[in-house]
Amino acid sequence: xxxxxxxxxxxxxxxxxxxxxxxxxxxxxxxxxxxxxxxxxxxxxxxxxxxxxxxxxxxxxxxxxxxxxxxxxxxxxxxxxxxxxxxxxxxxxxxxxxxxxxxxxxxxxxxxxxxxxxxxxxxxxxxxxxxxxxxxxxxxxxxxxxxxxxxxxxxxxxxxxxxxxxxxxxxxxxxxxxxxx
Amino acid sequence: xxxxxxxxxxxxxxxxxxxxxxxxxxxxxxxxxxxxxxxxxxxxxxxxxxxxxxxxxxxxxxxxxxxxxxxxxxxxxxxxxxxxxxxxxxxxxxxxxxxxxxxxxxxxxxxxxxxxxxxxxxxxxxxxxxxxxxxxxxxxxxxxxxxxxxxxxxxxxxxxxxxxxxxxxxxxxxxxxxxxxxxxxxxxxxxxxxxxxxxxxxxxxxxxxxxxxxxxxxxxxxxxxxxxxxxxxxxxxxxxxxxxxxxxxxxxxxxxxxxxxxxxxxxxxxxxxxxxxxxxxxxxxxxxxxxxxxxxxxxxxxxxxxxxxxxxxxxxxxxxxxxxxxxxxxxxxxxxxxxxxxxxxxxxxxxxxxxxxxxxxxxxxxxxxxxxxxxxxxxxxxxxxxxxxxxxxxxxxxxxxxxxxxxxxxxxxxxxxxxxxxxxxxxxxxxxxxxxxxxxxxxxxxxxxxxxxxxxxxxxxxxxxxxxxxxxxxxxxxxxxxxxxxxxxxxxxxxxxxxxxxxxxxxxxxxxxxxxxxxxxxxxxxxxxxxxxxxxxxxxxxxxxxxxxxxxxxxxxxxxxxxxxxxxxxxxxxxxxxxxxxxxxxxxxxxxxxxxxxxxxxxxxxxxxxxxxxxxxxxxxxxxxxxxxxxxxxxxxxxxxxxxxxxxxxxxxxxxxxxxxxxxxxxxxxxxxxxxxxxxxxxxxxxxxxxxxxxxxxxxxxxxxxxxxxxxxxxxxxxxxxxxxxxxxxxxxx
Ligand code: SF4
Ligand code: SF4
Ligand code: SF4
Numbered sequence: 001x002x003x004x005x006x007x008x009x010x011x012x013x014x015x016x017x018x019x020x021x022x023x024x025x026x027x028x029x030x031x032x033x034x035x036x037x038x039x040x041x042x043x044x045x046x047x048x049x050x051x052x053x054x055x056x057x058x059x060x061x062x063x064x065x066x067x068x069x070x071x072x073x074x075x076x077x078x079x080x081x082x083x084x085x086x087x088x089x090x091x092x093x094x095x096x097x098x099x100x101x102x103x104x105x106x107x108x109x110x111x112x113x114x115x116x117x118x119x120x121x122x123x124x125x126x127x128x129x130x131x132x133x134x135x136x137x138x139x140x141x142x143x144x145x146x147x148x149x150x151x152x153x154x155x156x157x158x159x160x161x162x163x164x165x166x167x168x169x170x171x172x173x174x175x176x177x178x179x180x181x
Numbered sequence: 182x183x184x185x186x187x188x189x190x191x192x193x194x195x196x197x198x199x200x201x202x203x204x205x206x207x208x209x210x211x212x213x214x215x216x217x218x219x220x221x222x223x224x225x226x227x228x229x230x231x232x233x234x235x236x237x238x239x240x241x242x243x244x245x246x247x248x249x250x251x252x253x254x255x256x257x258x259x260x261x262x263x264x265x266x267x268x269x270x271x272x273x274x275x276x277x278x279x280x281x282x283x284x285x286x287x288x289x290x291x292x293x294x295x296x297x298x299x300x301x302x303x304x305x306x307x308x309x310x311x312x313x314x315x316x317x318x319x320x321x322x323x324x325x326x327x328x329x330x331x332x333x334x335x336x337x338x339x340x341x342x343x344x345x346x347x348x349x350x351x352x353x354x355x356x357x358x359x360x361x362x363x364x365x366x367x368x369x370x371x372x373x374x375x376x377x378x379x380x381x382x383x384x385x386x387x388x389x390x391x392x393x394x395x396x397x398x399x400x401x402x403x404x405x406x407x408x409x410x411x412x413x414x415x416x417x418x419x420x421x422x423x424x425x426x427x428x429x430x431x432x433x434x435x436x437x438x439x440x441x442x443x444x445x446x447x448x449x450x451x452x453x454x455x456x457x458x459x460x461x462x463x464x465x466x467x468x469x470x471x472x473x474x475x476x477x478x479x480x481x482x483x484x485x486x487x488x489x490x491x492x493x494x495x496x497x498x499x500x501x502x503x504x505x506x507x508x509x510x511x512x513x514x515x516x517x518x519x520x521x522x523x524x525x526x527x528x529x530x531x532x533x534x535x536x537x538x539x540x541x542x543x544x545x546x547x548x549x550x551x552x553x554x555x556x557x558x559x560x561x562x563x564x565x566x567x568x569x570x571x572x573x574x575x576x577x578x579x580x581x582x583x584x585x586x587x588x589x590x591x592x593x594x595x596x597x598x599x600x601x602x603x604x605x606x607x608x609x610x611x612x613x614x615x616x617x618x619x620x621x622x623x624x625x626x627x628x629x630x631x632x633x634x635x636x637x638x639x640x641x642x643x644x645x646x647x648x649x650x651x652x653x654x655x656x657x658x659x660x661x662x663x664x665x666x667x668x669x670x671x672x673x674x675x676x677x678x679x680x681x682x683x684x685x686x687x688x689x690x691x692x693x694x695x696x697x698x699x700x701x702x703x704x705x706x707x708x709x710x711x712x713x714x715x716x717x718x719x720x721x722x723x724x725x726x727x728x729x730x731x732x733x734x735x736x737x738x739x740x741x742x743x744x745x746x747x748x749x750x751x752x753x754x755x756x757x758x759x760x761x762x763x764x765x766x767x768x769x770x771x772x773x774x775x776x777x778x779x780x781x782x783x784x785x786x787x788x789x790x791x792x793x794x795x796x797x798x799x800x801x802x803x804x805x806x807x808x809x810x811x812x813x814x815x816x817x818x819x820x821x822x823x824x825x826x827x828x829x830x831x832x833x834x835x836x837x838x839x840x841x842x843x844x845x846x847x848x849x850x851x852x853x854x855x856x857x858x859x860x861x862x863x864x865x866x867x868x869x870x871x872x873x874x875x876x877x878x879x880x881x882x883x884x885x886x887x888x889x890x891x892x893x894x895x896x897x898x899x900x901x902x903x904x905x906x907x908x909x910x911x912x913x914x915x
Contacts, residue, residue: 014393014401014426015798016393016396016798017799017814018270018272018798021799022276025258026257034817042857045858046433047431047433049433049859133259133269134270136401136405138405
């Protein structure tokens, strides 16, 4: 069985937000509902200056705090690594929003909680997530981390020393790996 | 702020009843069925999906896309991987702008102004009244009193044909506010506007161009690929642009002084004999004149002007020379020298010459002449009109007026002046919003209002449409078939086509149809006796590809592959003109020389700044600020702010997010600031997509400011461009 994961190369993001809108369209989101976000940081003083856009979305953690705090079991982790919300069981209590260290869960207009779904239905049909395919600089890579021959597995094997997970102090064990600046 | 035009322009009211009645739509249409997002979304997670190859209209790149339709509603788009221009990817504007198909601000039928109101009328009535009025105006004032202005679309040839059928020379594009200095300089140097072979380059210098913000998807992909192969990227820009994020080095140049940097680079290349000797000897004219002039511009001189250290200029010149001919300076667009400063033409000339010294003209990894798709003619099947016998009233191409101006583009921001002088009496504005994209809106409004007849073709009531006599609702690009296009030509020429993905939501027509309908009603129907399919087939004929195959694929390669090697330039000498005899004859310097910007901020005044501008990746001109998906980005991330250098802001007692009052000789306004270390201290930077003042644009209305609110009406004395960054503002805490 596939175990999905993602690599995000934060040296390449130019902050265009194409991934945001591509995701909104694929997943039928309204203009103020988004599954991915950017955190902008500035370093240095004029003229020695640099800035970075860090793309953040659900990290599909292997130790997901949102799942452990969910009173109804609406938030759950699948065998293929994807963390999902079952909207029918979600009572909108927002415990998961408080528990998630990444600020990536949103309240849908309908009242339930949602977040990045790794484009599940699309991926199951052999597609790639919209945020991956639309990006002009190729920030994201997505695939099966259990398949040693997948592009992402080979990339991770070669670049393991450059990769980090985000907010390690929370011990969430994300399935998204960042290539740092 | 006092919004431009607010005092002069009474808001025009559409009486909702007539509006809806006239358009034959029930009042609730937008909240029902396929138009309603919530109900569509619920029923449509599953459902049959169709895929239509077409082109995007979110900006002028016209990327090739696949539009996906689910349950009769546009669902999403994807990039067509075959297209040179976008190479399979799509920007935020492309994804967001599809939603404008369902924007409640769309015009639902032709409109006629009656007093201060718009009345919905039929297409027949609109055409009849417009053509009657035009015929009378032309009878009294001659054929050259009519104009057409547009941001060019694939159908622009038909608009030009319409003007030529009426024997008017007055077809205009937006060019003089955008790129005409750059184009003129490349024309005078190598004979045409070339392209950049970024992907094969080993050293890429980009001055004032920001393909990651003023999006060019293919260029960004190529820069990333070149970097993966080890290329070095240098960005020269007063602002830490989005492209600077990808660069190895950011050189924050003082705005308006790129020419000094380039002259000094050339100085180093000449003094140290770093140039490509074989190329200079065989393929250029005027190198000795350059040698004589360039001794005046050592790097130590340039450092004082452009504030880039002399040793950096020397190093970069040497590094580039080591990689020649696989080193290039990006050909540029609007920023730095498109239509920015009094010295923009000289800057672009120096840039073209610096590239030539690297011997990179038409070389792999350098500046190259892209293959072009020369579309077939409609004649002899459909004879072409004779065209105008008079020259353009804006003086483009005329010695003593704007001899370096582009006749083809005209001087778009001269239209209001020509209207005020009674030379232009009536006109069409299509896919263009001069009230918002031209400098000095009060003057622009006065000019356009002076016209006896103004017809605007647009899907919404833009600022310009809201003062028109008639508004013809153009179909949205996803609802209309249109003319074949050649925009994606690169190492091989390509043709693309716009096809409808969905039936028109309202009583709208394609721009191609509107143009041909107008021709018929204006008595020149004999030049428009063809269907779109027939015309498209004739246009494709030289390539031996069928219209059907283009429709099936969306993009087709045509013609030969580009071959490396410089043969001949389209210049009078047939060579690269380092010195231009023609420029000399016209009274301009034969080789570039230093020229200061027209205006400069006062160093001693802590409130004095140059106002510069640029694009954000999620907005196009004044067109997308009304799109809720795109405006949601601006708001969520607080992007509608004026950038100001932190140290300078602190001297004014400003904190991040404070409101400032900004004032120039023609306008003033209030806006919040973003304090940053990523901007040259001498300027403030305003994102260019905001400041809409049409009340009919409910999302865009009164959000932020436009640089045009501050920019006086200026005409560069040689090219006639707008000199869009020659404006000094006073910034104070509000
Ligand atoms: S599409 Fe790519 S470059 Fe643009 S914001 Fe997303 S990750 Fe960054
Ligand atoms: S993986 Fe899919 S759902 Fe998640 S952020 Fe990307 S596009 Fe959105
Ligand atoms: S760059 Fe973006 S908006 Fe422009 S045509 Fe391409 S996808 Fe559309």
